Amino acid sequence: MLKIRRMAGALVAVVVGIALVVLALLLLLAGRPIVPDRLAAAAVVVQAPGSRSPAEAFPPTVPWSAARTEELRRELTALPGVEAAIADRSFYVQALVDGRPPAVAGQRQDTSEGHGWSSARLGGLSLVAGAEPRGPGEVVVDRALGFRPGDPVTLLTATGPVRYTVTGLVDAPGYLVADEVAAELAPGVRAIGLVLGADADPSAVAAAARGIVGTGGRVLSGDERGALEPRDDARARWIGMQALTGVATLAGFVTVFVVASTFAFTVAQRRRELGLLRAVGATPRQVRRMVYGEALLVGVVGAVLGIVVGAAAAPIVARILVGGGFEPATYEVRYGPLPFLVALALGPMVALLGAWSAARRAARVRPLEALREAAVEQRSMGRTRWVVGGLLLALGTVLAIGTATADDAQDGATLALYSAMALITGMVALAPAAVRPIVRLLRLPFRRGGGAIGLLVREGATTAARRTASTAAPVLLTVAFAVLVAGMVRTSTAAYAAGRAAGVDAGHVLVPDRTPGMSDAAVAAVPGAAMLPSTVFAAENGSGPGLRAWSVLGVDTAAFARADRGARVVAGSLGDLGGGDTAVVTESVRRGVGDAYPVVFADGERVSLRVVAVVADRSVRADLLLSRETVRRHDPSALTSAIYLPGGGDAVPGAPAGTGARVIDVATWAAEADSSEDRLVWLFTLMLIGVSAGYGAIAVANTLLMAAQGRGADLRVMRLAGATRRQVAGYVAAESALVVLIGAVLGGVVAFGALVSIRAGLSQQVGAAVELVVPWSVVGGVVGLCLLLALLAGVLPTRRMLRERAIRMPS
Known part of the structure; x- marks a missing residue:
């Protein structure tokens, strides 16, 4: 039973990590482009040739002229099986309702686009009321706008407001005008849709169309038509993919981190047990095999449970992503075997990787450890730990500077994620060396306010610096990542707004x-x-x-x-x-x-x-x-x-x-200039903070629960020495609070150091003074959550153990 309790935290970490990986993979696979509804009835679409643009992830296609469009349309119409070749023309237009365009959530591109009436056939649209537009000044609109056939409507075009008459209604966004009007408003054409007969073979028609188009365009059929999705949808999908990739990466990293800390803490608590095994003849290899076996069991069970949780959560998260603007409205989850196979392999792999260091440490336990009564650490820091920690902190600082100088916002976010990983891992490696200095800084308030309890808390933390650092590591992870990422995003947003405002000589x-x-x-x-x-x-x-x-x-x-x-x-x-x-x-x-x-x-x-x-x-x-x-x-x-x-x-x-x-x-313009992208980036940041905070909560609770369960003998000695139940509970609460404080201080040092580097890089990049924006609400929320969990995980098991031993310990 005790072993199951010790492994519960690692199991929960693996379940959550694999669930997030499965969730991310399912959502990533669902992120393939989808054929736009307004072109869904065209089995084959001929698209204009693509262009190149170093500054644009989704460069536009090169339009055909009106003469070239008509030439292609005639040749394509003559192909066997083709009923019609329709040139799809797109132009800007919006209706004015009470003098303003109607409010649309997310400002979807198709709500401000007009097309020729013949394009309705490409999407299989039919009138729900009225008649088709037959000349200038006539338009068919979306029924959701509230107009009726015969109503006048003012349409805002690129040249200004124009009066039209509504002749018909459809159940789709956008505006449909007569083909000759569309040819004037959008002379360039980027797509020609082919409507085929019932017996036509789309593959044969596509092959014949390629012979006509040659290198002057692309012929798309089947799922290939997803390349025709609006550029706004493509960009939203791309940003969503970056967010999901970041979440999956963070999930893998934090899962390994939590599993490693759990197994490391477990090995530290089982030193006497491991020493007894060594004393009765167990070899180091057998000890390693035992730890690996426990990790493998945790990984397999966690992978299976994680698959179930991730698959069940995918549709729910998909709807949230669409509502938040990360994905277009056409986004839909599709189940496939690949995410589940990856998860089944990844679960054991992550658990074994997390237990690797702990297994090596367990194999080095000597038989004499079985005879030790005190858990005094001989050495808190080794030379290898110093070197690795220092290198990781240096690497994290370099990456932090890189986040500020990256040309692309998403590149900067990716570098920030890697920077946080390197800095956090480096600080965790060096944390035992920082425990004693931090406790000394807190010595005065602990000595004055805590008396004997304060003395015990202080001496216990400094005597077992490695154990204290291991217990504080989840807090360090949670605080550092939340503050670093949130501060980086807020500081960058303010910096770019300041740079835009500084570059404009206007009121x-x-x-x-x-x-x-x-x-x-x-x-x-x-x-x-x-x-x-x-x-x-x-x-x-x-x-x-x-x-x-x-x-x-x-x-x-x-x-x-x-x-x-x-x-x-x-x-x-x-x-x-x-x-x-x-x-x-x-x-x-x-x-x-x-x-x-x-x-x-x-x-x-x-x-x-x-x-x-x-x-x-x-x-x-x-x-x-x-x-x-x-x-x-x-x-x-x-x-x-x-x-x-x-x-x-x-x-x-x-x-x-x-x-x-x-x-x-x-100032308002500078703040709103990239508000849509800033909103998506901030939502992405909140997702990452949520993942890291959730893992931190699991790790904090698990580590302190294991610590409390392993402190029974110590607490019994305190009771035998005359401490009351309240004093023992106060001691555990003070020790838990000290652990949270140490983790918060170390995490804050990591985060603020990186943020200073980011601010310096941003100042140079935008050519203006940049204010360091500290997300105090995030800091307070994360530290408060860690403190609450630490107190609950430390005090509740202690009170239960004291009640169980009440007969054996006099009041």
Whole structure:
């Protein structure tokens, strides 16, 4: 029974760890792209060719021009088995309800997209009321918006509000207009869907379509059509995968950590038992085999139970991920054998790995240990432990600095996770050396307030420094990880907001209001200030086949040349920018003044631009500058992201009513600029903290329960020496509180040291002073949880043991 109690903590740790791994694997496998609903009825889809973009994880496809689209459509329609080849055109549009776009949770991309009526056939859509749109000014909308056929509706487009009449309703988000209207609003096409006859073979049709398209596109069928999912969904799915990978990695690390600490503590408590085994003839190999056998049993049982728990929790967590924005609405869990096979192998492996160090220590127990009555440690720290601990702390510090200088937020989060692992492991290795100094710092309050109890607590902790450090290790893990990760995220968020605000010479900012961007009507109040972003595609010198996506800003050429926009001119003159065939490029484009530069615009048209100036990289917020008229002509759906407004108070122009825009101050804009991604990262952080805190709770309770069960003889001596039950319980409570305090101090040292390094790196990165944000609520919550669990795990078993021995110990 005692052995089962000793292994209970390790078993729970393995169960939770394997459950998290199974859960993460099931969710990761479910994270494959899904065919968008609006293209589900097209058995074969021809997608425009892809592009390359070092700064974009999901680069856009290169659109076909209207002429090329019509040519492909005719050829594809003629294929055997094809009933129709439909060009799917997408453009920005939103309905205005009471002067504003309706609020949509998560601002889904399909709620602000319009398509031609023929695209309804690609998704199998049919009218639930009314009739199809037949000309300009007519639209079919989602029934959920509350309109009825015949109602007038104001639609916000890239140029501004336009009056339409609702002719019909469907049960799907988005807007459907006449095909000729869609061709004007979205001349470039990125997908052509093929509707097949009942007897057609999709594989044969796809093969024939590839012969027509060649290298000018991709032919997708079956599950391959998942590549057509919206880029917003793809990015949300990718962020979710990063979060799940981090949780699985942390689960494996902390499981090994908890199992190792459990077995190490168990071996320390069983030294006399192990010494007795050695005295009766057991060899070191047999002792190791015994410990490994116990670990293997824990691993197998824990793996089976973990599989059951993880599989049952997967659908519930999937719904939470969708609600939190980590996954798109199409996310669905699918069960397969791979996660379960991995878990069955991983459970025993993790348990054996955690017990490795404890087994080696158990094999070194000498037969004379059976005769020892005192548990005085001969040496708390060895040379190897010093070296390993120091190296891990150095590695963790380097990784902590790397989190601040990483170019990508997710890369920074990954480095932060590895940094936390290295720093925590290093501090755990060096913890025995820190026990005595910390206890000495606390000596005065313990001596004054505790009397004999304080003396016993202090001397017991310093005499058995390794045991004290092992008991405090779970607290160290929980506090250090929670404070480090939460502080890193909060400090980084504040730093990037400060950097954005410092780089803007304005008092207020005009920003979108429930829209993905602002229309021309919204920015008309600030003539010359609005920059219209878009994307062009062009070859990159010496970078292989295919076109690269380049970011473009359409500017008011006269106003831009007059104003000081911070553009550092390397060659040429900004004053020469004008007309539809001139461009200003950055140095990374690698084009000189006077060079011809052919590009493909968003409408699929290829135009040769003439370079009139070269500016330094990062001195403008794009790769190319063109005239605003040129960008609008080739990209009818382009939207302005923000406009900086000088001055303040009454001098600030208000946002035009009914245009989907609002005016906010710079500080608010800087905080909201990446609010969606910041929210996802913070949710990711809370998931990691929840995992680490949950494991910490298990480890704290398990370690102190084992400690209390092994202290029966000590407590009996205290009672025989005259201590009352209350004094004994107070001694255990004080010892538990001291352990939590030691763990919290060591964890805080690890976390705050790393946070200082992160702040220094962030200050250099954003070019502004960065304030260290300490998550005091997280610190208080985690330390309070550990203290509560420690007191319960220490005092409750003690009170039970005292009641059981009441007859043998006089009052």
